[in-house]
Amino acid sequence: MLSGIQPTADSFHLGNYLGALRQWVAMQDTHDAFYCVVDLHAITVEHDPAVLRRRTKVAVAQLLAMGLDPERATVFVQSHVPEHAELAWVLGCITGFGEAGRMTQFKDKSSKQGTGGTTVGLFTYPILQAADILLYTPEPGEGERALRVPVGEDQRQHLELTRDLAQRFNNRFGETFVPPEAHIPRGAAKITDLQEPEAKMSKSASSPQGIIDVLEEPGPMRKKIMRAVTDTGSDVVYDEEKKAGITNLLRIYAALDGASVQELEQRYAGSGYGQFKKDLAQLVVDTFTPIRERTLKLLDDEQQLDRVLALGAERASGVAARTMDTVRDRVGFVGRGR
Ligand code: AMP
Ligand code: TRP
DSSP states (O other): OEEEEOOOSSSOBHHHIIIIIHHHHHHTTTSOOEEEEOHHHHTTSOOOHHHHHHHHHHHHHHHHHHTOOTTTSEEEEGGGOTHHHHHHHHHHTTSOHHHHHTOHHHHHHHHHHHHHHOOHHHHHHHHHHHHHHHTTOOOTTSSSOOOEEEOOGGGHHHHHHHHHHHHHHHHHHOSOOOOOEEEOOSTTSOOBOSSOTTSBOOTTTSOGGGOOBTTOOHHHHHHHHHTSOOOSSOOOOOBTTTBHHHHHHHHHHHHHHOOOHHHHHHHTTTTHHHHHHHHHHHHHHHHHHHHHHHHHHHHHOHHHHHHHHHHHHHHHHHHHHHHHHHHHHHHTOOOOOO
16 A cells, blocks of 8 residues: 655644544554655645755654554655656656646646646646556565555545556556555545634645644644634534534544544533533544654654665665566666666
């Protein structure tokens, strides 16, 4: 399995954690897992080099702090493995212009950037994502030949494109890639903004009050949950249409606590929003405090982080180089000779 996350914020947020990262930790025990901090994707919008460097390290530290074990899983930085960019070029040459133009995330992001700020890199972003995934296609004879990608709901369309490209490549050039399956969590695939419960919680679009950062201090975390927009009435019940605010909080609670939404509705029957929010705030603080503390400790030891990344890059490169050898040969590039 493979997944990726962009180093485009000083902290991951609650949506990233529940939609994707928690699955990453669980799946390292059951899969041959590759986790990539996608810094090439992060430069598709304007960026500051020093900030990118810092955020890439903070991203890696958070992943380790959440429980990724560099011995069991391969944790690496995308730019350390140049095959990602190389395969993206090849896949770009079998992607239709119109096909890429239909990606809704591109349409959203480019409308925010304006024509001046919209780069070709932003347009081809999903093709690079397809390359990230397909490079880690398991070899024939490596056991079950499947490729799983744990992501939130917003990535479904990019995964569909990746499947199409894998199949198209296989049809044209011979069986090479395994079309990947999206692995989207049931309850927590879309965590919404605490202030605008109809919109996705998002580092680029949410206001600071609408988003909970993993690395946030407990005080502001509690305040934001207590002030989360709820709906008229006082019953803690799940209703996506009429009670988007409380429904989002119920989803978060259920995902963190392990109880079902129905159990929570019963637990809080008649007790009002206040107690429910207070307990949820405690749950969020208890989940993220140890992660914050471990992240800060890891960031203090740069050498250790660098060692983890060197190990990850080496393992990822081994697999990526093997896949790329096959791809070059299938496409018809002449071998370099030895
Ligand atoms: P991004 O922050 O867009 O790089 O997303 C990283 C991962 O978190 C991806 O797998 C997303 O699908 C997931 N994700 C981002 N925002 C949310 C959200 N509000 N709810 C659930 N998952 C999310
Ligand atoms: N586009 C993904 C996002 O915004 C990040 C990503 C890049 C990714 N490459 C990937 C996710 C490969 C899964 C697999 O969240």
